[in-house]
Amino acid sequence: MIPIIDLHCHPAIKVYMFNKDIRHIHHPWSDVYPFGMHVDLPGMKESNVRVILCSHYIPEAGFTRLHKSEWLFKILRWVLHGIMKRWESYNNPDDAYSKVLQSIDKINHQVAAGSEQFNVVNVTNIAEFKIAWKLGKTIVLHTLEGSHQLGSHSNYLEHYTTHLKILKNKGVCSITLAHFFENSVCDTGGGIPPSTAHKIGYPENACTEKGLTSIGADVVHWCQDNGMIIDLVHSSVTTRTQVYEILEKRQNEGKIVRPVSFTHTGIRELAGPNMKIDCDRYYLPDLDEIEKISKYKGVVGLILMNYWLIGIEEDDPGKIDNAIPYILQSIDLIYKRLLHYDSIAIGTDLDGFTQVPDDLGHIRLLSKISSAIQEKLGTEIAEKICYKNALGLLQHAWD
Numbered sequence: 001m002i003p004i005i006d007l008h009c010h011p012a013i014k015v016y017m018f019n020k021d022i023r024h025i026h027h028p029w030s031d032v033y034p035f036g037m038h039v040d041l042p043g044m045k046e047s048n049v050r051v052i053l054c055s056h057y058i059p060e061a062g063f064t065r066l067h068k069s070e071w072l073f074k075i076l077r078w079v080l081h082g083i084m085k086r087w088e089s090y091n092n093p094d095d096a097y098s099k100v101l102q103s104i105d106k107i108n109h110q111v112a113a114g115s116e117q118f119n120v121v122n123v124t125n126i127a128e129f130k131i132a133w134k135l136g137k138t139i140v141l142h143t144l145e146g147s148h149q150l151g152s153h154s155n156y157l158e159h160y161t162t163h164l165k166i167l168k169n170k171g172v173c174s175i176t177l178a179h180f181f182e183n184s185v186c187d188t189g190g191g192i193p194p195s196t197a198h199k200i201g202y203p204e205n206a207c208t209e210k211g212l213t214s215i216g217a218d219v220v221h222w223c224q225d226n227g228m229i230i231d232l233v234h235s236s237v238t239t240r241t242q243v244y245e246i247l248e249k250r251q252n253e254g255k256i257v258r259p260v261s262f263t264h265t266g267i268r269e270l271a272g273p274n275m276k277i278d279c280d281r282y283y284l285p286d287l288d289e290i291e292k293i294s295k296y297k298g299v300v301g302l303i304l305m306n307y308w309l310i311g312i313e314e315d316d317p318g319k320i321d322n323a324i325p326y327i328l329q330s331i332d333l334i335y336k337r338l339l340h341y342d343s344i345a346i347g348t349d350l351d352g353f354t355q356v357p358d359d360l361g362h363i364r365l366l367s368k369i370s371s372a373i374q375e376k377l378g379t380e381i382a383e384k385i386c387y388k389n390a391l392g393l394l395q396h397a398w399d
């Protein structure tokens with residue numbers, strides 16, 4: 001069975017928020033039930049998922065201020081006090097930063113406890129990673145979704161780089177600069193599908209296009225200098241453009257330039273025509289942008305969520321919706337432009353409260369993707385897409 005590297009999944013959210021255990025077998029009964037666990041170590045073993053980039057996310061305080069949800073959060077604070085105190089708080093500076101350290105510790109604890117049974121390990125740098133990979137270990141890496149977890153309430157760059165250093169020493173290898181709300185580093189490009197956005201009162205066109213803050217530009221340089229992968233998912237077009245300008249400038253100045261990536265995404269040309277919301281269309285990279293990512297040796301991790309793959313929401317638990325055909329279609333489209341398969345990877349976003357497709361509803365089913373790609377394009381190409389391109393990204397962008 002071809003090994004798989006999942007560039008983006010979220011078991012850490014369920015572990016941190018709901019005390020789930022990645023060592024246990026889970027059978028989530030619906031794609032929209034929030035407590036269901038879609039990534040666990042038994043499932044990874046079954047589908048030969050050798051590496052996950054386990055993304056940590058402390059839910060942003062901004063949610064509690066959305067006009068439709070304020071009342072809901074008042075009730076939740078009362079009824080689910082234990083869970084709600086894990087949410088980011090507005091009042092405490094650096095709250096998300098201190099909480100994300102707890103989230104990392106919780107995963108490390110479970111990985112250590114499962115090390116013998118699942119031959120699993122957490123590594124903190126690329127040298128350790130290479131050794132663990134050669135030894136055939138299953139590897140859990142840490143990543144962050146959203147720079148709100150780097151800190152807040154400070155205008156000094158050192159404030160954020162001090163946290164970055166600590167997080168990097170703990171093994172954080174990648175960060176999405178943006179998430180659902182503006183933070184100290186940049187604006188947001190959005191990323192919530194329309195039906196959910198409507199229910200909670202999240203703005204339809206959330207992308208404010210303010211771009212990077214001056215601290216944000218320095219954080220980009222810090223990641224390039226120190227070897228942390230910049231993930232552009234959730235970033236606005238303005239932020240992305242500024243990041244590419246920084247890379248180009250660094251190249252002209254003879255500085256080190258590392259790949260940047262979209263770890264969990266679809267393609268604008270495929271999904272965009274079905275989307276009614278402009279921000280959602282521009283949230284996705286188009287083929288020109290993917291070409292740029294490829295030029296810097298970055299990759300595009302294809303997501304398991306049909307709204308971002310084809311622009312059609314399929315969140316009805318009573319209806320069967322599959323993603324494999326659209327993953328294959330996305331691969332074809334990228335190949336037609338790039339004429340190679342070296343920049344395509346897999347980033348499931350499982351456990352990120354996504355609309356999970358029925359054919360890939362748990363990580364134990366992921367070998368269906370490797371098999372489908374292998375059947376259509378052959379073993380060599382399937383190996384590239386399923387793990388070799390992701391290995392290249394880690395090697396080039398992470399120190």
Ligand SMILES: [Zn+2]
Pocket residue numbers: 145191233234264352
């Ligand atoms: Zn995301």
